[in-house]
Amino acid sequence: xxxxxxxxxxxxxxxxxxxxxxxxxxxxxxxxxxxxxxxxxxxxxxxxxxxxxxxxxxxxxxxxxxxxxxxxxxxxxxxxxxxxxxxxxxxxxxxxxxxxxxxxxxxxxxxxxxxxxxxxxxxxxxxxxxxxxxxxxxxxxxxxxxxxxxxxxxxxxx
Amino acid sequence: xxxxxxxxxxxxxxxxxxxxxxxxxxxxxxxxxxxxxxxxxxxxxxxxxxxxxxxxxxxxxxxxxxxxxxxxxxxxxxxxxxxxxxxxxxxxxxxxxxxxxxxxxxxxxxxxxxxxxxxxxxxxxxxxxxxxxxxxxxxxxxxxxxxxxxxxxxxxxx
Numbered sequence: 001x002x003x004x005x006x007x008x009x010x011x012x013x014x015x016x017x018x019x020x021x022x023x024x025x026x027x028x029x030x031x032x033x034x035x036x037x038x039x040x041x042x043x044x045x046x047x048x049x050x051x052x053x054x055x056x057x058x059x060x061x062x063x064x065x066x067x068x069x070x071x072x073x074x075x076x077x078x079x080x081x082x083x084x085x086x087x088x089x090x091x092x093x094x095x096x097x098x099x100x101x102x103x104x105x106x107x108x109x110x111x112x113x114x115x116x117x118x119x120x121x122x123x124x125x126x127x128x129x130x131x132x133x134x135x136x137x138x139x140x141x142x143x144x145x146x147x148x149x150x151x152x153x154x155x156x157x158x
Numbered sequence: 159x160x161x162x163x164x165x166x167x168x169x170x171x172x173x174x175x176x177x178x179x180x181x182x183x184x185x186x187x188x189x190x191x192x193x194x195x196x197x198x199x200x201x202x203x204x205x206x207x208x209x210x211x212x213x214x215x216x217x218x219x220x221x222x223x224x225x226x227x228x229x230x231x232x233x234x235x236x237x238x239x240x241x242x243x244x245x246x247x248x249x250x251x252x253x254x255x256x257x258x259x260x261x262x263x264x265x266x267x268x269x270x271x272x273x274x275x276x277x278x279x280x281x282x283x284x285x286x287x288x289x290x291x292x293x294x295x296x297x298x299x300x301x302x303x304x305x306x307x308x309x310x311x312x313x314x315x316x
Contacts, residue, residue: 042225043225045219045225046219046223046224046225047216047219047220047225048215048219048225048226048227048245048248048249048250049207049212049215049216049219049245049248049249051248054207057206057207058205058207061203061204061205061206061207062205065204066204067200067201067203067204067205067206068206069206081244081247081248082240082241082243082244082247082265082272082278083240083241083242083243083244083245083247083248084241084244085240085241085244086239086240086241086242086243086244086265087206087207087241089239089240089241090206090207090209090239090241091206091207092206104277104279105278105279107240107244111275111277111278112270114240114270117269119262119269120240120263120269121262121263
């Protein structure tokens with residue numbers, strides 16, 4: 001079931017890639033129903049907070065009508081950053097499933113384990129590595145193509 | 159000058175208190191101009207992400223037209239939580255000034271020092287303790303009054 005939902009998060013990530021955004025996608029499931037979706041929109045919106053997870057959390061709060069997202073699972077293609085890990089704690093999401101690790105900024109396993117610190121008033125169950133290769137490949141392909149585009153642009157400018 | 163701007167953040171926090179929200183306020187200054195204001199709206203909006211800092215950051219991005227909040231200072235009455243500290247990193251705010259420490263969830267000095275970790279792609283200058291007593295008193299008074307209200311309610315119910 002985790003793979004099924006992660007595939008939906010991957011679909012969101014692909015939407016980001018088609019508009020030139022770093023491909024990261026998220027969905028939130030509440031009692032077996034997908035109640036929110038989000039993909040990274042930082043460049044489009046020029047708003048630093050429009051990460052996939054944050055957008056999905058905001059939509060889920062609106063759907064449920066509560067800042068407490070009880071009985072939900074958040075699926076996201078990349079390990080959450082400090083802002084999104086913090087938003088997961090703030091919204092009391094009980095379970096997070098992510099795909100690829102983010103060794104540079106991940107705050108669930110890589111740099112910090114913010115979702116598993118019992119000094120906070122919420123601790124979150126985490127499953128990592130679901131369709132990790134597919135999730136990671138989306139990112140490496142995106143950045144490879146971006147580098148190629150920039151190279152070609154430079155060549156045309158010479 | 160820090161005290162002058164912190165007083166404006168305190169004014170925001172007071173607005174929160176008047177509508178029953180935990181009194182935390184923030185402002186963002188860009189080249190000596192206040193470009194964004196925010197106060198905690200979690201209960202009113204039933205949205206877990208509507209902390210003072212996040213609202214101010216979103217407004218500042220819209221004002222400047224960029225997710226990079228260069229040459230800004232964020233003033234906030236309470237030490238930021240992980241979500242807001244993360245949003246400060248994401249928006250590349252160069253300087254943060256806060257009032258009271260948050261020993262339970264603060265991620266700038268108390269539980270973590272997220273704004274001063276050079277593994278992230280941004281490090282932030284921090285000044286703490288500006289009008290700390292006033293900022294802290296706002297919170298202790300708010301929670302004391304809340305407890306009294308609840309006690310009185312219980313008495314009336316008996």
